[in-house]
Amino acid sequence: MSAEIEVYLLGWDAASFNGGAKTAFARVYMAVHSLWSAQRSAQMCSEREAALVAEGTPRLDPGHRADAINAVVSAAMFIEGFVNELFSDAADKPHGTPRTRGLSDTAREQMRELWKGGAVPSDRISVIHKYQLALLCAGKRTFDPGCAPLQDVTTLIQLRNYLIHYNSESPNTVDLQKVFIGVMQRAGENRQPVGPPLFPNKVLGAGCANWACDTAARFVIEWQERLGLEHDYRSELESYPVEFRFNV
Template sequence: MVPEDADELADTHTDAAGASGGAVVTGSAEVEVYLLGWDAVSFNGGGAKGAFARVYMAVHSLWSAKRSAQMCSEREDALVVEGTARLDPAHRADAINAVVSAVMFLEGFVNELFSDAADKPHGTPRTRGLSQTAREQMRELWKGGAVPSDRISVIHKYQLALLCAGKRSFDPGCSPLQDVAALIQLRNYLIHYNSESPNTVDLQRVFIGVMQRAGENRQSVGPPLFPNKVLGAGCASWACDTAARFVIEWQDRLGLEHDYRSELEAYPVDCRFNV
């Protein structure tokens, strides 16, 4: 949990303190606290007359994706040792969860930064490293742009943030953007699934592209290509790695002081992952 610095907001007094895992707010002042996905806040001394919490969930989505990928890998190893060709529902579910959660992380992380820039003119701990001009341009795009923010694609949000900051955008024809585009296409297909579309030429190209990047299900299962060979431990791990590497490079290009990996490393659970 990161309480907001009092000198960063002219209109809000902050009287909050605590470590990751929660905060205790005392007194009757108006307060605002920043909470991660697992944080909780409690109010002592009669509470505060105005309490505002900004909750950041993007990194929780990445943790969820990594957990599913790990479980998928362990299950696939066991199935290969067994030598069974049967399809395992839990194995497939973990692969799907990893893909969907990885894209949730991608969209949530960029949305959180734009939202902070739009809502907090004086900045937040998440926007440190961005110039005032960059924050103002991001605010205008998020709140007053000609295109509603919920109609802007995930990839375009990342590119627009770089342009607002005067930084070099990603080359659409190269990695890591090509990998992210393939991941998002696969996630969109899973979310908007219909039983006929796997046979289209465009989607077959997506599936083959994913397997070329990620590898295929190591079980000795037969066709169809999707979902039997596409959805496996390789795909699940690739989804996590693709999302994580892309955001690392993006936040480095922006010059952000906040690094999402510090949150992932501090996750208050026994299950840990390489970040």
């Protein structure tokens, strides 16, 4: 006898896995936790930056920078994790789940075929392409690559990729300079009186951290609405703490 238990990260009780079953498989949804983690880091970054600006110090603060990086990476994790979770539910649950309600049988079947038997393995499909493919499966309008919100998401993912695959020489490339300038135009720059280089000193700050969170949240909200999903990730996010109190 086996059982599968759906687990949201918050409030997980390990004892619930027993349940009398000889074998239990946990279906754990972590995407929303990634967004909360990003928002938490962004608030910490904002509080720390405000304190540093009040001090008037040009000193670079490792914690401030770490919070900005964490916000960017976690926001991108939310974007990627959320679409993967929906495709996985469609692929593994032929009759649907509460999270796939709103999708037609045809849409779920097409998503299942793409996820399990497509010409390109699912882990080789870009995250943006996954969002577009889901909309195509549902017969919905896809995002315009040259406009918001997809344009902002593309910039966010480029910044995340650079942080993950860091190379000390690459900030000098023309393409990455364009990414950095694009981030600052959208998010603003680190408000501390710090000098060059542009990256990371001016790019990574509270503005960037909050922009990353807002970009990820707005994009997924619009995608949910276009798909016609009944499940809204914000109903999960509401179960997380909304106030963070830290000493800066």
